[in-house]
Structures are given as C-alpha cells and as structure tokens.
Amino acid sequence: MERTGERNFFMNAEIIAIGSELLTPKRVDTNSLFLTDELNTFGVEVVMKAAVGDDRERLAAVVKAAVERSEIVILTGGLGPTEDDVTRDAVAQALGRALVYREDLCDAIEARFRRMGRKMAEINKRQAFIIEGAEAMPNDRGTAPGLWIAVEANRVVALLPGPPEELQSMFARECRPRLAQLVPPLVIRRLQYRVAGMPESDVDQLIAPVYKEYQNPATTILAAPGDIQIHLRARCETDAEAVALLALVGARIEALLGDRIYSRGGETLEEVVGQLLRNGMATLSVAESCTGGMLAERITSVPGSSDYFVGGFLVYNDAMKIDLLRVDPSVLERYTSVSELAAIAMAEGARDRTGSTFALSVTGIAGPGGGTDENPAGTVWIGVADQRGAQAKRYRFLGDRTRVRRLSVQTALDTLRCRLLAPAGAGIQRARPNR
Numbered sequence: 323m324e325r326t327g328e329r330n331f332f333m334n335a336e337i338i339a340i341g342s343e344l345l346t347p348k349r350v351d352t353n354s355l356f357l358t359d360e361l362n363t364f365g366v367e368v369v370m371k372a373a374v375g376d377d378r379e380r381l382a383a384v385v386k387a388a389v390e391r392s393e394i395v396i397l398t399g400g401l402g403p404t405e406d407d408v409t410r411d412a413v414a415q416a417l418g419r420a421l422v423y424r425e426d427l428c429d430a431i432e433a434r435f436r437r438m439g440r441k442m443a444e445i446n447k448r449q450a451f452i453i454e455g456a457e458a459m460p461n462d463r464g465t466a467p468g469l470w471i472a473v474e475a476n477r478v479v480a481l482l483p484g485p486p487e488e489l490q491s492m493f494a495r496e497c498r499p500r501l502a503q504l505v506p507p508l509v510i511r512r513l514q515y516r517v518a519g520m521p522e523s524d525v526d527q528l529i530a531p532v533y534k535e536y537q538n539p540a541t542t543i544l545a546a547p548g549d550i551q552i553h554l555r556a557r558c559e560t561d562a563e564a565v566a567l568l569a570l571v572g573a574r575i576e577a578l579l580g581d582r583i584y585s586r587g588g589e590t591l592e593e594v595v596g597q598l599l600r601n602g603m604a605t606l607s608v609a610e611s612c613t614g615g616m617l618a619e620r621i622t623s624v625p626g627s628s629d630y631f632v633g634g635f636l637v638y639n640d641a642m643k644i645d646l647l648r649v650d651p652s653v654l655e656r657y658t659s660v661s662e663l664a665a666i667a668m669a670e671g672a673r674d675r676t677g678s679t680f681a682l683s684v685t686g687i688a689g690p691g692g693g694t695d696e697n698p699a700g701t702v703w704i705g706v707a708d709q710r711g712a713q714a715k716r717y718r719f720l721g722d723r724t725r726v727r728r729l730s731v732q733t734a735l736d737t738l739r740c741r742l743l744a745p746a747g748a749g750i751q752r753a754r755p756n757r
Contacts, residue, residue, distance in 0.1 A: 332538075332557050333393040333505055334369045335361050338384060338407050340400035342375035353398045353482075353489055362495060363419065364501050365508020365557050366394060367540075376400065381412035385479070389416065393477050394504075399484030401466035403445045409471070409481055410451060417473065419454040427458055431465050439557075459496035463488040470500060478504065510557050511564035513539075513572050516585035517550040518736040525550045525579070532574045539571055547725055548732030549591065552641075563639070584739055591735045592620045598742040599630035604679035606738070608634035609647055609668040611685040612702060617731045619666060632676045637668065647671030659685055660697045665705035665714035680741065681707045682734050683714070688726045690744045702730045706741050 334529050337358070339351045350371060358368045369392060374381045379399075381552030388395045428450035435442040449466050452458050459468035461483060469481040480497060482489045517525055522545040529552070539556035542569035554571060558564040576583060584594050590635050599606055608617050618634040621627055635646050641658055643649040649667040668683035686702030693699035698719070705714035715737070719729040 325333070332508065334391075335366050335396065336370040336372070336388040336392045337368060338381075338388060338395065338397045339484075340372045340376065340397060341370070341373075342406070344373040344399075345375050351398075353484070355397055356397070356486070356490060357493070358414050360498070361394070361396075361501075362506045362510045363592075365510050366501075366505055367555070367557065372582035376406040376408055378408040378412045378415065380406060382415040382714060385413050385416035389473055389477065391480060394501075395479045397479070397481050398489060399479060399628075401449065401468070403443070403448045403465075406591060407448070410453060413471070413481060414453045415471075417453065417471070417479070421451045421700055422448050422454050424452055424458065427452070427467055430467075434465055459492055461488055461492055462495070463491050465701060468492050468496060470496070476504065479741050506559075507558060508557055509561050509564050511561065511568060512556075513554040513568040514586070514588050515552040515572075515575065515579070515580050515583050516588070516591070517552065517579060518548060518584050518591060518732065518739070520550060520579075522550050524580065524676050525552070528578050529575050531744055532571065532578070536571060539567055547721075547728040548736070581740070581743065584736065591732060591739065592624050595735050595739050595742070596621070596624045596627055596630060598739065599680070600626075602679075604742075605630050605632050606679045607632050607672040607676040607678040608734075609672040609683040610636055611632060611638055611643070611668070611679065611683075611732075612688045613684045613727050613730050614638065615685060616727055617682065617734055619753070620731055620735065632678050635668075635672055635675070643668060644672075647675065650673075658697070660687055660701055660703060662703060662705075662714045662716065665703035666707070666712045669705035669707035669714070670712050678707060680738060681705075682735050682738055683707075684730050686717075686726075686730065688723045690723060700726050702726065702733075704730065704734045705739055708741065 337354045339354055343349045344351050354371050354641060361368055372384055374384050399411055400407045408544060410421060413742045428447055430518045431449055442726055446465060452469055453471055456469040456471040459470055461467050464483055464485060467484045471479040473479055482492055522543060526543055539554040542553040544551040554568055556564040556567045558567060584591055610617050613619045615636050621631050637643045637646055640654045644651055647668050648671050652661045653667055663681045665685050668685060672683065673681035683705035684702065687693050687697055687699050689699030700719045702719060703714050704717065705712060719726045719732060
C-alpha cells in the first residue's frame with residue numbers, strides 16, 4: 323500500500339479550455355467533464371483545469387507551466403480559422419516549435435467544403451498549419467484537425483476542437499488508441515461517504531489522521547449545508563488492488579464516523595430515508611412552518627415517494643397550526659410557535675390527521691428579522707412523532723435565510739433517519755408543559 327512519501331509513477335493530466343466566452347457567466351465548459359471521465363478510465367487523474375481567454379501570450383504561459391507539471395496536457399477549442407483562434411500559435415510558442423503548412427490538410431478541408439456544396443474561404447487555410455513534429459488527427463465532424471504532440475517519451479500535448487460533437491468523436495477515434503499505448507495499465511476506483519449531523523471541520527479533524535497516511539487513495543472532502551461528502555480515489559494496477567485499498571482505508575473511516583455516515587454509494591439523504599420507510603412499510607407526513615414546503619419538496623423529489631409519503635401541512639401562522647393541526651392555542655400563547663411543545667404538537671397533529679406512521683415538524687425563525695433575545699434568528703425546533711411518542715430538539719443555525727431553511731430540512735431528514743434506525747424498544751418521551 324502506498325503511503326505518504328512513497329514515490330509513484332502515475333500519469334497526471336491537465337485540461338485547458340480556450341475561449342473568452344468561457345470566462346463569462348453564460349457558458350459552461352462541459353468538455354472538461356467528458357475528458358475527465360475518459361482519462362479516469364485509463365487510470366489518469368486530472369489534477370488541474372484552466373479556462374483561458376483568446377490571448378496568445380497568456381495561453382502560451384499556461385501551456386508551458388502545464389507541460390512542466392503533468393504528463394498529459396489536453397487543450398480544447400481555439401482551432402478555428404479566425405484571428406481569435408490562437409491555440410496553435412500559443413502552443414507552438416510554449417514548446418519552442420515552428421508552425422508548418424500542410425497542403426494535404428488544406429486539400430482535405432477544401433474537399434469537406436465541396437461535399438457541403440460550399441466554397442472554402444481563404445481564411446480556412448490557417449487550419450492547415452500544424453505544430454512541428456505533431457501528428458494531425460482527422461476531424462470527421464468539422465474542418466479543424468486536432469494535433470497530438472509527443473513532447474518527451476512519456477509526455478504529450480493534445481489539441482482538440484471545441485464543439486463537443488467534434489471533440490468527442492475525435493477523442494474516441496484518435497486519442498483513446500494513443501492513450502492506450504502511452505499510459506501504463508491502471509484503474510481508478512472511488513468510494514464515497516455522505517455524512518450528516520457534523521460540520522466539515524469536525525469531520526476532517528476526526529478522519530485526517532487516517533487519510534493523511536495515504537497518498538493513494540486520495541481523499542477529498544466536500545461540504546454543503548448539513549451534508550459532508552468524503553471521496554476516496556484509489557489508483558492501482560488491478561481492480562482487485564484498488565478495491566482492497568479502498569476497503570482498508572474506508573473501514574478505518576467508518577469506524578470513526580459510525581452512524582453519522584448515511585450513504586456509501588452517493589445516495590441523497592431523502593433517498594436513504596425513503597428506502598428505510600419503504601423497507602419498514604411505513605408512511606410519513608410533515609408539518610412545516612419556517613421551511614415553507616421545502617421539506618416536502620425534498621421528500622417528493624425521489625421517484626416513487628408516493629409509496630410512503632402521504633402529504634403535509636404548510637402552517638405558516640398560528641391560526642393554521644390551530645385549524646389544521648389542532649395545536650392547543652394555550653401552547654402557542656404561553657410558549658410561542660417557536661418552542662418544543664409547539665413542534666411536538668405539530669408533529670403529533672400531522673400524524674393524527676393523516677394516520678401516517680411517522681411525522682416530522684419544523685418551526686422556527688429563518689430570519690433575517692423576527693428574532694428575539696430568547697429565540698434569535700436561526701432558532702429552529704424540529705419534532706418527530708411515531709407510535710412510541712414524540713419529541714423535539716432545538717437548533718441554532720447560522721447564516722442567511724436560505725441556509726437556515728436548508729439546514730433545517732437536512733436536519734429534519736436526518737432526525738427521521740436516526741429514528742428509523744433506532745432499536746424497536748427505544749421509546750421517546752413527550753415533553754409536558756410546566757404547570
């Protein structure tokens with residue numbers, strides 16, 4: 323097993339997307355996603371991506387640095403015939419090589435125009451220039467040929483067209499066979515954990531002593547409100563080695579995180595909760611105040627959720643809580659709607675009105691206004707009720723209104739998950755008002 327400090331001979335790749343339009347909020351670089359997936363099938367890790375505008379000097383500098391760092395550098399776009407298509411010129415400058423005109427490539431481009439019933443413009447001859455020492459890669463979907471440049475024995479630069487249809491076809495026909503010859507046989511396998519109920523810093527502090535021991539597998543931690551993802555990526559010569567390595571490191575992480583892990587295959591929390599309800603032939607209802615329907619939306623985003631979700635109540639003011647859920651007005655008057663007893667009454671009311679096995683309730687102050695000294699903005703009570711009783715817990719979420727609401731929904735779903743996993747004999751006590 324490879325540990326920190328051991329040298330490895332894995333090949334890494336960088337992807338450079340060219341085009342000033344990619345630096346605007348209107349365009350998304352989808353080519354890099356396709357290329358990353360393809361490279362991973364060869365056991366090649368993409369370690370850096372860049373988007374560079376149509377500037378030859380900047381692009382040349384980026385290419386030069388990438389070639390020094392990584393064994394495989396793939397550029398997309400900028401191979402057209404216009405003045406702002408600078409990829410060939412920039413790469414030639416970065417590598418210190420000349421551009422060479424190829425009459426046969428010009429003839430092929432002209433022939434393609436004739437097949438389309440069009441006359442080739444003089445400007446298209448620019449696409450017949452290739453970088454000295456490069457292999458031209460035919461483009462069966464467009465006019466711009468790609469280039470494959472062997473910089474050293476185990477270091478290459480590939481220039482691919484920008485339009486996805488052209489790029490994907492060229493990569494399949496021209497790049498895959500070349501990569502198969504270049505890259506040592508390797509596989510990449512992944513293991514993903516999703517964790518609820520812990521902040522990112524706590525997760526990292528707990529598992530860092532484990533994953534820091536290993537360069538392979540590589541570990542990445544991603545955070546969203548109430549949801550931490552841990553990605554392990556193992557690169558090995560055989561699938562069996564990769565699976566064994568992930569199992570070794572994964573077992574140590576699982577031992578530390580325990581039931582905080584809610585998914586080992588990338589499933590969302592609502593999918594996990596839905597499957598638990600389905601497995602137990604149980605049903606669910608919800609009562610929402612500050613989340614305004616977000617909890618029901620998450621639950622019903624799962625296909626087939628009608629198997630277990632019976633419905634919900636959107637009770638945004640006290641009158642609706644009283645009328646629809648039969649919450650005792652004296653509870654709201656004495657303790658307010660942002661209280662333990664109100665959350666419990668809402669959960670019990672939803673369960674009683676629908677006949678569901680379980681019920682969840684959310685009530686609080688999403689902010690930014692409406693808070694008090696006792697209940698500042700971000701205060702949320704989450705309740706759960708089933709045949710064993712009802713209980714509620716107070717949370718204080720920090721952030722803007724959207725973040726508070728998202729954290730409330732995520733926490734409510736995790737509350738139900740934990741309740742579904744609790745031993746059959748584990749009861750919960752209903753809080754009673756002080757008399």
